[in-house]
Every structure is written in C-alpha cells, then in structure tokens.
Amino acid sequence: MKKKFIIVLGGGESGVGAALLAKKNGFKIFLSDSGIILNKYKKILIENKIPFEEKGHTDNMIIQNAIKVIKSPGISRNNPLIKKINFLGIPIQSELEFGKNYLENSYIIGITGSNGKTTTCSIIYQILKKKGINVGIAGNIGRSFSKEIIKKKMFIYEMSSFQLDDCFNFRSNIAVLLNITRDHLNRYDYNIENYIDSKFRIATFQKKEDIFIYNYDDPIIREGLKKYYIESQCIPFSIKEELHIGAYIKDKKIFIRNQKNKEIYLLNVKNIPLTGDHNLYNIMASSIISEILNVKKESVISILSKLKSIEHRMEKIRNINGIQFINDSKATNVNAVFYALKSTNAPIIWIAGGEDKGNNYIELIPLVKQKVKAIICLGKNNKKITNFFKNIIDIILETNNMKKAVYMAYILSSHGYNVLFSPACSSFDLFKDYKERGNKFKQEVIKLSL
Incomplete structure (x- = not known):
C-alpha cells in the first residue's frame, strides 16, 4: 500500500x-x-x-x-x-517545526527554563500587546503553535525540554534561558547533562544576528556557555551582580545597560507586586526583550506595576481564621519549591508529593528547618520525601486524598501560618495535570471556608 x-x-x-x-x-x-x-x-x-x-x-x-x-x-x-x-x-x-513551515516573516521569541517560563511568557505578552503588536503566544503555556500561527507577526513560544528534544532546526530570533535545575530526570536517564543538552538547544540553533538572554546567576548556565557553541549575541541578567551589559539590580532598583554602555533605570523593586527572587528574574528577562524591541519604558512600567500571580503559581486562595492557603501546584520540581519557601515569611505547613522525577531535596534543607512546621505528603508513593525529611521534621503525615490533605494542614496550623501547596513533583499519580491538581486544592480550601 x-x-x-x-x-x-x-x-x-x-x-x-x-x-x-x-x-x-x-x-x-x-x-x-x-x-x-x-x-x-x-x-x-x-x-x-x-x-x-x-x-x-x-x-x-x-x-x-x-x-x-x-x-x-x-x-x-x-x-x-x-x-x-x-x-x-x-x-x-x-x-x-511543522507549524513553522507555514509561518512567514514572523519574529519568534522562545522562552525556556526549569521554572518561570509561563510567567515570563505572560509578562512579555502583556507588554507587547499593550504596544499594539500583533503577537501570539503558544507552546507549553497550553496553546498549539500550529493553531495560533495564522496572521501573527510575532510569536512568544514557551518551550519545554520535551519540545526542544523534538526540534532539529527551530530558530528563535530571541531565545531566553531562565534557569536549569534538576527536573524531568526520569525522562533523561537520570543524567542531568542530557537535560542540560536539551535546554541549550534553544540557543545552539540561533544565528549571529539573533539574541540569547540568560540567567547569569545560574552556575549550570554559565558552565554551559563554555561548553556549547553559540553564535548569537548573549545578554545576561542578574540579581546578584552589576553587569557591563544586560539587566541587574542596584540599590533595590532594576537597571538595564545596553550595548552603548548606557544605563537605563527601569523601576524600583518595591513597586512590583510580585514578590520573590524568581519573579525578579522573570521580570528582568522580560525587560531586556522590551528594550530590544524598543518598547517605551512607560509602557513596560505600567504592566510590571500591575502584575498578578499566574494561576497555580504562589496563588493566594483564602485566609481562613488567620491561616493563608497558597496554591503553588505549578511547582513540579525542587527549585520551584525552593523559591516558594524562600518567599514565604510565615511558618509553613507544606503539602508536597506526587510522581517523583528524580528529585534531590538537599537544597531545601535550610529553608525547611527554618520555616516548615509539618509536611503532608499527597501521593501514591511518598517514601522518598518521608525518608529524606524524617530526621528534619517531627510531623510528617501521608494521604492520597486532597480533601484530607487540606483538612490535616488546617488542623496543624495556627493563626499566622501559611498552608503552602507546593508539590515538587508531577501530578500524574493522582491527577491529569498540575492544573487539575491545583483546582482540586482550591475547591477543597473553599469548601473548608464555608
């Protein structure tokens, strides 16, 4: 046939x-x-x-x-x-790549990283829409590129490592690499080098006229820059060091230094409603893109000063009798949980667990010791979490039922506590995806408040 x-x-x-x-x-x-x-x-x-x-x-x-x-x-x-x-x-x-065959004269902004992709895509999308650009957004954010390509002059594409694995010549005019942490290692033979190779494909496909924006503070990315051949112009961002080019923080203010060595003041960090270092990284990457595309500073500031958390990422649900419930279901790896714990100042009851992806929880130890009062494991197999934290946290409970997890967290909390649902694992043992998992958490919290 x-x-x-x-x-x-x-x-x-x-x-x-x-x-x-x-x-x-x-x-x-x-x-x-x-x-x-x-x-x-x-x-x-x-x-x-x-x-x-x-x-x-x-x-x-x-x-x-x-x-x-x-x-x-x-x-x-x-x-x-x-x-x-x-x-x-x-x-x-x-x-x-199939979709791009039918895309003519469009400008592609590709964004990847272990964490922060969706937030960064959403920020830059809002900024470019406000400027009046005919921009589309697709990829891992939940929209098909092939369905969205018609009549768009510019595209923001959220690229997961899995999507990059299947690309062999896909080129982004602007590529962003936000961070690389241990994630999806079950898919990469538990070898982080394979995962790093996947992430750097977003830059290695570029040409010299393209731009690669990267997190200078990430040691894995800095090592990768020595290993991989990248033709494009590299522009970093940092919250730790003042850079000779790129975005950085000085005196709690965000600055961008361009190729002409001109320092551009953007805004004061205190005027940004999204808190946490992870959000500063996302904002700085978005700000560099805005500068490259000549978006007026006033337009950028107007968007940044009104930002809200995206759904399922440090999303405050309800305060019940002085106990704040936070939905961070999108935190499917350890690094995402690290920033969630770091940005939460109150004592924490931490709901974690799911399908393990090769996690190593060692970087969480100082924050867990300092802030976490109890851990509730929500999953079919909780041995890895319970075994790792059993000598660090006195109270570790297990369940495979969201309603029970929320109720136990509430019982263990006191006035002024935060119940943080930040799983560090994928959702596939009990749920279809992180969205279904997060929505179930929100439903149970709302029921608890009735």
Whole structure:
C-alpha cells in the first residue's frame, strides 16, 4: 500500500493543532492517541472530518501509511512505536517545526527554563500587546503553535525540554534561558547533562544576528556557555551582580545597560507586586526583550506595576481564621519549591508529593528547618520525601486524598501560618495535570471556608 498519510501521535492541544494545520494545507491526516482523547478535542476532529483512534495505537496501520509522523512532546523517544518508526526511517517532526513551515516573516521569541517560563511568557505578552503588536503566544503555556500561527507577526513560544528534544532546526530570533535545575530526570536517564543538552538547544540553533538572554546567576548556565557553541549575541541578567551589559539590580532598583554602555533605570523593586527572587528574574528577562524591541519604558512600567500571580503559581486562595492557603501546584520540581519557601515569611505547613522525577531535596534543607512546621505528603508513593525529611521534621503525615490533605494542614496550623501547596513533583499519580491538581486544592480550601 502506498504511504499517503501524515500521522499525528497525540490527541491533545499540540496534536489537534498540528492535524488542523495539516488538513488546511491539503494533507491526508490520521490522528492516534494511546489514551482517551478529551471530548473538546474529539469534537474538533469530527467537525473537521479528521479520522482518529484512541486508547491505543494501531502500529501496522501507522507504519504502512505514514509519509511523516508529527509527535506530541509528551511521547518519549524511548516509546516502542517511536523506536520502530525511527528504525524504518519514517520522518518524525515536532508540532513546533511543522507549524513553522507555514509561518512567514514572523519574529519568534522562545522562552525556556526549569521554572518561570509561563510567567515570563505572560509578562512579555502583556507588554507587547499593550504596544499594539500583533503577537501570539503558544507552546507549553497550553496553546498549539500550529493553531495560533495564522496572521501573527510575532510569536512568544514557551518551550519545554520535551519540545526542544523534538526540534532539529527551530530558530528563535530571541531565545531566553531562565534557569536549569534538576527536573524531568526520569525522562533523561537520570543524567542531568542530557537535560542540560536539551535546554541549550534553544540557543545552539540561533544565528549571529539573533539574541540569547540568560540567567547569569545560574552556575549550570554559565558552565554551559563554555561548553556549547553559540553564535548569537548573549545578554545576561542578574540579581546578584552589576553587569557591563544586560539587566541587574542596584540599590533595590532594576537597571538595564545596553550595548552603548548606557544605563537605563527601569523601576524600583518595591513597586512590583510580585514578590520573590524568581519573579525578579522573570521580570528582568522580560525587560531586556522590551528594550530590544524598543518598547517605551512607560509602557513596560505600567504592566510590571500591575502584575498578578499566574494561576497555580504562589496563588493566594483564602485566609481562613488567620491561616493563608497558597496554591503553588505549578511547582513540579525542587527549585520551584525552593523559591516558594524562600518567599514565604510565615511558618509553613507544606503539602508536597506526587510522581517523583528524580528529585534531590538537599537544597531545601535550610529553608525547611527554618520555616516548615509539618509536611503532608499527597501521593501514591511518598517514601522518598518521608525518608529524606524524617530526621528534619517531627510531623510528617501521608494521604492520597486532597480533601484530607487540606483538612490535616488546617488542623496543624495556627493563626499566622501559611498552608503552602507546593508539590515538587508531577501530578500524574493522582491527577491529569498540575492544573487539575491545583483546582482540586482550591475547591477543597473553599469548601473548608464555608
């Protein structure tokens, strides 16, 4: 049988977006998902007459008919079907690179990092929209690039390591690397060097006329700059040192020094509603992009001075009898929890746990000793957390039920405490994703207050 289909593997936002774009450009499409496709995506596929299957892949049909495979970033390269496709020499392309084939004369801002990607994308999106730029936002933030590319002059793309793994020539005009910490190591053979390689792909694909913005304070990134060949102009940001170029903090004020050695004062840190060092990094990266794109300082300040936490990231839910409940479900790695603990001044009841990704909790020890009064482990397998902290924290409780976790945290708290739901793990043992997990936490907190 003559091969005639583009096969899309994965029926989520990314896969359905790729299928729609392929259909629009005249290709025959077949979409296959190993799990259950959500009804909202099924409806789109049916309305657009795109054939699909769910609850498993029909390997022979896929292999015999595929001229190309577009793979969801969530599917591992070690998946048996992917290995078979590679062995047979069938081209595999990411949704991102497939989409860019149909994007003409657009400017790409790619943003990656272990933490802070969504916040930084959201900040720069607001700034550019205010300037009146026809800008789109897509990627790991929850929107398909392939669905969003029509009639956009500029794109902000949140890039996960999984998406970067599937890219082989995707080039960002501006690339941002916010930080690199131990994350997703279960996907990278528990070797952080493999994860670092993945993150640096955002810079190594660039050309000399492009710009690479990076966190100067991150030792892994600084070492990477010595290891990887990067053609683009490198611009750092730091909250610890005054830099000869880039963004930095001096006297609790944010400055940007440009290539002409001109120091530009942006605003006082105290005028930024988002607290914590992690947010300062996100803001400085966004400020450099704004300077490069000639956005007026007044426009940037007007956005930065009104910033709010994104949903599921240090999101204050309710104060119940003097106890503040904070939803930080997006904290799926240790470094995110580090900044959550650091930015919380009150005594903490910490709800943590989920599906471990190769975590090492050692960097949390000083903050846990100083601030955490009890740990509630929410997950199917809590041994790693309980074993690590059992000699540090006297009270460690376990549950696999969100309602019980919230209630136990409330009982253990006193007036002036914070209940911090900052898992340090992925959500897939009990929930579909971090959003469902965070929403469940919020629901239970609201019920508790009724």
